[in-house]
Amino acid sequence: MKILVCISNVPDTTTKIKFAEGNTLIDTTGIQWVINPWDELSLTRALELKDDAASGIKSVTVLHVGTATSEPTIRKALAIGADDAIRVNAESSDSWFVAFQIAEVVKKEQFDIIMCGIESSDYNGSVVGGMISEFLGIPSVSAVSGIRIENGQPVMTREIDGGKEVVTVPVPFVAIVQKGIAKEPRIAAMRGIMMARSKPVKLVEPVAVEPLTEIVVFEKPTPRAACKYIDADNPAQLIDLLQNEAKVI
Amino acid sequence: MSILVYTENWDGKFKKLSFELVSYATGIAEMLNTTVTAVSIGKVDENELRKLGNFGANKIISINNDQLIALDSQSYTSVISEITQKEGAEVIIISNNNTGKALAPRLSVRLKAGIGSGVSRLPLNLNPFTVYKKVFSGNGYAHVVLKSDVKIITLAQNSFDLVETLNNTVIENVELTIDGSSLKTAVKDVQKQTGKILLTDAEIVVSGGRGMKSPDNWGPIEELAGLLGAATACSRPVSDEGWRPIGEHTGQTGKVIAPNLYIAVGISGAIQHLAGISGSKCIVAINTDKDAPIFEAADYGIVGDAFKVLPKLIEAVKEMKS
Ligand SMILES: Cc1cc2nc3c(=O)[nH]c(=O)nc-3n(C[C@H](O)[C@H](O)[C@H](O)COP(=O)(O)OP(=O)(O)OC[C@H]3O[C@@H](n4cnc5c(N)ncnc54)[C@H](O)[C@@H]3O)c2cc1C
Ligand SMILES: Nc1ncnc2c1ncn2[C@@H]1O[C@H](COP(=O)(O)O)[C@@H](O)[C@H]1O
Numbered sequence: 001m002k003i004l005v006c007i008s009n010v011p012d013t014t015t016k017i018k019f020a021e022g023n024t025l026i027d028t029t030g031i032q033w034v035i036n037p038w039d040e041l042s043l044t045r046a047l048e049l050k051d052d053a054a055s056g057i058k059s060v061t062v063l064h065v066g067t068a069t070s071e072p073t074i075r076k077a078l079a080i081g082a083d084d085a086i087r088v089n090a091e092s093s094d095s096w097f098v099a100f101q102i103a104e105v106v107k108k109e110q111f112d113i114i115m116c117g118i119e120s121s122d123y124n125g126s127v128v129g130g131m132i133s134e135f136l137g138i139p140s141v142s143a144v145s146g147i148r149i150e151n152g153q154p155v156m157t158r159e160i161d162g163g164k165e166v167v168t169v170p171v172p173f174v175a176i177v178q179k180g181i182a183k184e185p186r187i188a189a190m191r192g193i194m195m196a197r198s199k200p201v202k203l204v205e206p207v208a209v210e211p212l213t214e215i216v217v218f219e220k221p222t223p224r225a226a227c228k229y230i231d232a233d234n235p236a237q238l239i240d241l242l243q244n245e246a247k248v249i
Numbered sequence: 250m251s252i253l254v255y256t257e258n259w260d261g262k263f264k265k266l267s268f269e270l271v272s273y274a275t276g277i278a279e280m281l282n283t284t285v286t287a288v289s290i291g292k293v294d295e296n297e298l299r300k301l302g303n304f305g306a307n308k309i310i311s312i313n314n315d316q317l318i319a320l321d322s323q324s325y326t327s328v329i330s331e332i333t334q335k336e337g338a339e340v341i342i343i344s345n346n347n348t349g350k351a352l353a354p355r356l357s358v359r360l361k362a363g364i365g366s367g368v369s370r371l372p373l374n375l376n377p378f379t380v381y382k383k384v385f386s387g388n389g390y391a392h393v394v395l396k397s398d399v400k401i402i403t404l405a406q407n408s409f410d411l412v413e414t415l416n417n418t419v420i421e422n423v424e425l426t427i428d429g430s431s432l433k434t435a436v437k438d439v440q441k442q443t444g445k446i447l448l449t450d451a452e453i454v455v456s457g458g459r460g461m462k463s464p465d466n467w468g469p470i471e472e473l474a475g476l477l478g479a480a481t482a483c484s485r486p487v488s489d490e491g492w493r494p495i496g497e498h499t500g501q502t503g504k505v506i507a508p509n510l511y512i513a514v515g516i517s518g519a520i521q522h523l524a525g526i527s528g529s530k531c532i533v534a535i536n537t538d539k540d541a542p543i544f545e546a547a548d549y550g551i552v553g554d555a556f557k558v559l560p561k562l563i564e565a566v567k568e569m570k571s
Contacts, residue, residue: 013501013521017388037502096363099354118350121501123384123391124367126345126403130322130354139433140322142351145495155437159347159496161259163441165319169433176350179502180495212363212397216379219390221527227534227544232553236565238533241549243569246531248510249453249477 001152001171003046003060004111006102006128007039007077008092008120009070019218026218035073037185038117040080042175044182045147046115047081055149059083063105065098067091071201078196079188085199090206094213095123099131104207106136112171113154118143118178123215129176139169145180251308252278253338254287255329256301257348261293265411265450266344266404268304272412273404274342275305276371285416286310286336288329290317295420302418304411309420316427320348321434324427326355333360333399345403346449353403363395369408369528386501386524406449407507408528448497451480453510456499456526458484460515460536460555464492469559470514476566482506484516500525514555518543535559 011017012032020027035043043062050057062077064070065088074085086109088101106114116129133140145164146157156175157164188196230238242249254274256267267287274285284307289298291313298309310332317324329352333341341356343349345367357364365380369390373379377394380402384391395401448454455474457467467481474481481497488498499506501521507528514535516522523546526532534547535558544550551558 011385013386013524017385019389094363095354096357099358121386124382124386125364126350126366127354127357127364130351131358133322134326134355134358140351140355141434142322143347160320160439160441161264161447162496163439165436165440166438167319168435168437173433179498183489212357212361212395213365214394214396215391216394217392218384219392221387221390224546224548227547227550229550229552232551232558233561235551235558235562236568238549238551238562239565239569242510242531242533246510246548248531249569 001057001112002110003049003057003113003115004106005039005043005046005060005062005077005082005115006132007043007062007064007073008036008117008122009033009064009066009073010036010120010122013037013121019220023218024216033070033073035077036117036120038119038177040185041182042115042117042177043077043080043082044184044186045177047186048182049147049149056152057149061086061111063102064088065090065092065101074201075196076188078199078201079192080186081192083199085201086204087201088204088206094211095125095127095131096212097209099128099135100209101206102128102132103135105204106132114172114174116174116176118176129174133174136172138172138174140174140176141167141169142176144175144177147175147177147181251284251286251336251338252281253333253336253341254285254306255341255343255349255352256287256289257344258289258291258293258297259447261291262297263293263300264447266346266406267301268411269407269409270342270344270404271301271304271306272414273371273409275412275414277340277342278305280372280375281339283339284308286338288312288332290314290325290328298420299418302416303413305414305416306418307416309418310423311420312423312425314425314427316429316432319434319436320351321432322351322355324432325352326359327431328425330356330359339399341399341401343401343403345405349403353401357401360399361397362399362401363397364401364403365393365395366403367405368402369405387527405507405528446478446480448480448482448504449506451506451508453477453479454482454506454508455479455512455514456482456484456516457487457493457514458516459486461487466556467493469563473512473559473563473566476563476570484522513543513547514559516543517541518546
């Protein structure tokens with residue numbers, strides 16, 4: 001079986017985001033770009049499965065839709081251990097466009113398990129994985145917090161209200177992963193970094209498709225009012241404020 | 250023409266988010282001068298269904314089918330998209346929770362409908378149809394134009410107040426037969442806790458961080474939560490360490506919640522933690538370090554030792570209740 005891990009390229013989660021050009025663009029100066037945290041965990045789990053010979057996982061490919069500026073992120077995924085990479089050479093204009101491109105690649109390349117993160121930490125879309133599965137007409141399982149292979153069949157744990165379910169669907173399918181999928185992201189070792197240089201990155205030209213959405217302007221969140229301090233010896237005053245000022249209890 | 254709302258219930262009772270979704274849909278329906286149709290899948294009795302009418306639903310389509318007990322994203326998508334087409338719905342409203350995230354993108358492709366996800370306000374503009382959504386995990390907001398004929402909005406939980414609007418409601422029970430071979434999801438095992446307050450539904454949340462020092466120290470957090478009718482939550486390291494169940498972890502990589510009151514005890518307030526809780530209406534922080542970043546996000550703060558403050562706080566709540 002072959003796994004495809006879809007990765008998006010996002011500002012490091014500690015970055016203070018600033019907007020430019022009348023708040024129509026992200027100010028990219030000084031931004032550190034990283035693999036979207038979910039995708040890093042997906043990749044880690046995919047590689048763990050491949051390490052176990054009994055799983056029958058033969059290869060782990062990473063795919064990214066983006067311009068040449070995201071090459072370092074792709075190289076990092078290869079250094080962590082992906083076998084090869086595919087980059088669809090296009091500006092990722094909206095989720096519809098991105099998912100369409102990924103589905104086109106999957107139609108040609110055949111993967112059994114397609115892994116996506118629950119959301120990209122930039123635009124917080126939470127839609128690309130589900131869209132890919134519908135473009136391909138294949139099952140999707142979302143809120144996946146665990147995946148293992150049992151007798152050649154992928155078995156997933158997914159989060160439901162107040163609990164968990166263990167589910168299977170026939171391959172090929174899209175697994176949309178969240179917390180729990182892997183404990184800590186795997187880190188690239190020196191050897192991996194050296195090897196990544198010679199691993200193949202296949203370039204694919206995009207298929208023309210019109211995006212359905214467009215961001216017209218950004219806003220900064222309105223700052224909160226300053227914190228009101230209450231004396232540590234008198235928490236009863238807090239209860240009074242919560243009851244009579246904030247009116248939340 | 251109408252606005253379609255996908256509601257959710259838990260053990261036959263609508264989740265609070267369903268009433269929020271209907272209130273929100275009613276708001277859009279007023280802007281567009283149209284009606285609201287709510288869809289309910291599952292075993293929900295008529296009394297409960299009628300409650301949707303209190304928030305403005307004109308029509309309720311109730312589907313009670315044993316084949317649809319577990320979430321199978323493809324068959325649910327077929328059911329909802331057929332209703333959308335039959336009702337001629339122009340806008341679909343779904344929660345931005347796990348279920349919504351499973352269904353909205355599939356519906357988007359099926360109906361060629363642009364999505365605005367994690368939306369927290371009524372549309373800013375109808376022409377072009379512009380929604381307001383969170384980006385960068387709460388470090389920004391974006392105005393997004395949806396250019397398609399049908400539009401899908403996933404509403405951020407707890408971002409829209411309930412609005413009572415009494416409407417004459419008709420209930421339509423729809424019988425469906427689903428071809429068994431189209432159901433692809435096989436459920437092997439279910440572990441469900443019942444009777445507990447769902448974290449994402451809770452109005453009040455009491456949350457503990459690494460400052461609580463050990464899993465054995467959660468007694469006061471649970472006692473306070475119990476007294477306030479609150480759910481309990483925690484920071485990521487706490488669940489990573491296995492001190493608390495992973496379902497309690499809030500933040501960028503955990504649950505995103507927006508209760509009326511979030512009480513953070515022994516939590517430093519890292520940007521990734523704040524990403525999951527900054528939508529809370531009121532934030533209280535209890536921390537020994539006066540410079541902890543949580544105080545920048547908090548409305549009320551107590552600089553002090555949780556092990557001394559919590560018992561006093563618990564006493565004060567008991568006093569308030571008596
Ligand atoms: C990609 C990425 C994603 C992440 N996602 C998340 C996420 O979703 N959620 C999340 O929570 N974290 C997340 N983190 C981790 C985050 O960066 C912080 O490390 C984490 O939130 C810290 O948890 P904490 O506040 O419990 O612990 P600490 O930062 O160790 O803070 C403990 C606090 O307790 C206080 N304290 C100590 N003793 C007492 C006492 N007796 N009484 C009162 N206060 C006391 C201390 O002053 C301190 O402020 C993420 C990190 C990364 C890199
Ligand atoms: N440009 C992209 N290239 C490849 N995969 C992507 C891209 N954008 C999003 N994804 C995948 O889709 C998931 C959800 O992203 P989103 O729907 O944008 O929040 C991510 O975790 C990735 O797995």
